[in-house]
Amino acid sequence: MSVSDEGKSLEHAHVEAAYARWAPIYDAVFTAVMKPGRVAAAAAVEALTRPGETLKLLDVGVGTGLELPMFPRAARVTGVDLSEPMLAIARKRVAELGLDNVEALIAMDAMALTFEDDSFDAVVAPYVITVVPDPRRTLDEIARVTRPGGEIILVNHVRQESGPIGWIERWMGAHSHRLGWRPDFPWSIIGDWAAAHPEVTLVGRRSLNPLGLFTIARFKKSRR
Numbered sequence: 001m002s003v004s005d006e007g008k009s010l011e012h013a014h015v016e017a018a019y020a021r022w023a024p025i026y027d028a029v030f031t032a033v034m035k036p037g038r039v040a041a042a043a044a045v046e047a048l049t050r051p052g053e054t055l056k057l058l059d060v061g062v063g064t065g066l067e068l069p070m071f072p073r074a075a076r077v078t079g080v081d082l083s084e085p086m087l088a089i090a091r092k093r094v095a096e097l098g099l100d101n102v103e104a105l106i107a108m109d110a111m112a113l114t115f116e117d118d119s120f121d122a123v124v125a126p127y128v129i130t131v132v133p134d135p136r137r138t139l140d141e142i143a144r145v146t147r148p149g150g151e152i153i154l155v156n157h158v159r160q161e162s163g164p165i166g167w168i169e170r171w172m173g174a175h176s177h178r179l180g181w182r183p184d185f186p187w188s189i190i191g192d193w194a195a196a197h198p199e200v201t202l203v204g205r206r207s208l209n210p211l212g213l214f215t216i217a218r219f220k221k222s223r224r
């Protein structure tokens, strides 16, 4: 499947091949640099929990599950990912750490979620929207499975529009099919999607370290 977008498109086959390559070394390379985003996403989930209540959480693009131990135990987590090699590591992590609040880790395409509408109290997608072939369709699916009144929490690398980092990002964008993500991903893809979806409202957006490279954005789905 290939869906053209602003800039380079990614294809499922490229993404799967890239993450099969990344899986054995993913944790060594990406644990620290992307930790602030995972911590921020987990804190946003924590803020949604109420004493004595559980929260049904979907983690889209759970990968090797680096964020799973960060979620509050009140979150009953379902994780999905396209890549079996990444999921195998996540399953091992869950078993080793005894994360019994992780209910399921399922191979599934984020652009075609098999869950019913309004299934989850919250959906997190850490470092995923820049990876999928069709970000808008993925956002549609995430919004569909979020219940009215629920929250969508996105963490992404968003390109810088000027300066040396922006130049490097644009150069790296030419190689995104091998990297498995789009370094030149513009915020406008998410912003324009949200503008076209009155049922979702941006409730917070801020840059994260290192160097403001990453952004956390929280959306609320309105009650009907």
Ligand SMILES: C[S@@+](CC[C@H](N)C(=O)[O-])C[C@H]1O[C@@H](n2cnc3c(N)ncnc32)[C@H](O)[C@@H]1O
Pocket (backbone or CB within 6 Å): 015, 019, 030, 034, 038, 060, 061, 062, 063, 064, 065, 066, 067, 080, 081, 082, 083, 086, 108, 109, 110, 111, 125, 126, 127, 128, 131, 132, 133, 181
């Ligand atoms: C950069 S990793 C992020 C993993 C994890 N959330 C983290 O913070 O480390 C992106 C993940 O998205 C997954 N992915 C890519 N395309 C996908 C799709 N269409 N559906 C589901 N997962 C996908 C990849 O397999 C990979 O595990």
